[in-house]
Amino acid sequence: MSPAFTNDQHLNDVLESFDHATNPRLADVLRSLVAHLHAFVIETGLTREEWMTGIEFLTAAGHLCDDRRQEFILLSDTLGVSMLVEMVNQHASDGATEPTVLGPFYVPGAPARAMGESIAQDDSHDDEVLISGVVRSSRGEPLADASLDVWQVTPKGLYDVQDSTITPMSHRGIYRTDADGRFAVRTTIPVDYQIPTDGPVGKMLAATGRLSWRPAHTHFMVSYPGYRTVITHVFDAASPHLKSDAVFGVRDSLVVDFAAKELSFDFVLDPIT
Ligand code: BEZ
Ligand code: FE
Numbered sequence: 001m002s003p004a005f006t007n008d009q010h011l012n013d014v015l016e017s018f019d020h021a022t023n024p025r026l027a028d029v030l031r032s033l034v035a036h037l038h039a040f041v042i043e044t045g046l047t048r049e050e051w052m053t054g055i056e057f058l059t060a061a062g063h064l065c066d067d068r069r070q071e072f073i074l075l076s077d078t079l080g081v082s083m084l085v086e087m088v089n090q091h092a093s094d095g096a097t098e099p100t101v102l103g104p105f106y107v108p109g110a111p112a113r114a115m116g117e118s119i120a121q122d123d124s125h126d127d128e129v130l131i132s133g134v135v136r137s138s139r140g141e142p143l144a145d146a147s148l149d150v151w152q153v154t155p156k157g158l159y160d161v162q163d164s165t166i167t168p169m170s171h172r173g174i175y176r177t178d179a180d181g182r183f184a185v186r187t188t189i190p191v192d193y194q195i196p197t198d199g200p201v202g203k204m205l206a207a208t209g210r211l212s213w214r215p216a217h218t219h220f221m222v223s224y225p226g227y228r229t230v231i232t233h234v235f236d237a238a239s240p241h242l243k244s245d246a247v248f249g250v251r252d253s254l255v256v257d258f259a260a261k262e263l264s265f266d267f268v269l270d271p272i273t
Helices: 006-015 024-044 048-063 071-078 081-089 200-207
Strands: 128-137 147-151 172-176 184-188 217-223 228-234 262-264 266-271
Touching: 006 024, 048 071, 048 200, 071 081, 071 200, 172 184, 200 228, 217 266, 228 266
Parallel strands: 128 262, 128 266
Antiparallel strands: 128 184, 147 172, 147 217, 217 228
């Protein structure tokens, strides 16, 4: 009787199946993914039922995805993968602004806003805050006409795309810096909010006793030709969820005092070398 086919031989067969791929990077990524998946199955002694539960979980996530809802990004976020991808790709110099997750609620094509204009399009809001500062390069020069794409939840704790009663593109805007690299963004004081929990990701959080809260923040995507775009947030120091962000996105350098109503925050971009 020939010896039983081993797990290692089985893995090698799968790895070798990628040897003729014409895209070498694709082959490398798939080989690594398969090796880790096989190791995971062996390490956990994954049962057939557990494997099927995983398949059903991913199927349910796929069914929830459309142009307004992205359950797979949410899954990546809550497993800390989105933040890790940012960290691995950061290559930022010491003084450059730290990145954090993009999240599933970025919408391209926000309206242009003037210096100091509010992103809040619905009614007037008492709890407004002015965030101003300079966009500069890590070599110190101010960057004129840099773009700041800004988005945030309304005081109800929802993004416009989550609530049909909110004017589309409210709480979003694209600002430009002046000749001295200065910008001024007016917004409502952000509130803590819960990520969507009505899908499989919510079930995963509940089943593992995890919180679904994100600490209050304003999103920024800051870009300038020839420089690395920074995707980040500024977080409110008063939030009780800074240490328990559902998506592990908080960095100390991004925490500011929104209660001051007028706050200063500079964005520092690295040149693409
Ligand atoms: C957000 O900040 O918009 C967000 C990030 C990750 C998951 C859900 C929401
Ligand atoms: Fe957010």
